[in-house]
Amino acid sequence: MAKKKHEFKPNDFVVYPAHGVGKVVAIEEEEVAGFALELFVIAFEKDKMTLRVPTNKVSDVGMRALATPDVVSNAMKTLRGKAKVKKAMWSRRAQEYEQKINSGDLIAIAEVVRDLHRQDDQREQSYSERQLYEAALERLTREIAAVAGNDEGAAQAEITDVLVSRAA
Template sequence: MSKKSDFRPNEFVVYPAHGVGQIVSIEKQEVAGLELELFVISFAKDKMTLRVPTNKATDVGMRSLSPPEVVTKAMATLKGKARVKKAMWSRRAQEYEAKINSGDLIAIAEVVRDLHRNDEQREQSYSERQLYEAALDRLTRELAAVNQMDEDGALKAVDEILMSRAAA
């Protein structure tokens, strides 16, 4: 058995494969004859509810929101120069997907930085756009939750950084 985690109802958490959700309750449920204690996590934007056994939450990578210094570092990452490897797109896409699903805010910011295109640059492929939007969504949701602002405000802050980088 893993150690019991310290998450509480009404707390915002990050679940690696889905991003920011809110623990709505902790419930007991019988599964295959075993009594399990589960975190009930709501992802309002996705209209999804996830139940995670309390003793497995940290094993699956569930974590609290990033502390302000990690958010600051993620925002600084956005200001950096895009690093695009010369590998085939399918390999790069797998790496981007892994970074997005890692739940690591800085890795997600790297994906946003690397896939961002301003108006003068070449058009993005459909799959590039999908990965970019998934990463941007995860980044802005966590930024909004950490700074207690709405997602539009968080998106505006990210856009300003990306645009200032393009102007430089």
């Protein structure tokens, strides 16, 4: 069987919408129900999880390469913006935030971080609000760190600086 050219190769970082940044560790062939299936093996070290994605399903599941530096700077611009909180019921807004986080779209994730970020002097966040905020912040931090080749601490500090400075 001839080897096909793939858009991802081992050691590439990729974004899987539902899980965030992972690293392609191998391209394997497995036999499933009598069919030879070629799979990307993706490791998510933070979550101690390995995912196998058929190479022909990459676009269907929304797997993509890391964001470009331009997209990262647009995400940072989004963070600097004013929070846009709709007047809809929390359950409806929570669903929208969840969809944005799982879309894998860095700008949409930045919007969630921006909209749910609270200053110390602002009202308390509900548990579910904090959960969504932390999930979005983690996705944003991991991808920005991976794009910049930094550690997550540096990316987290950069994001925090932007969030704090916009409120000043």
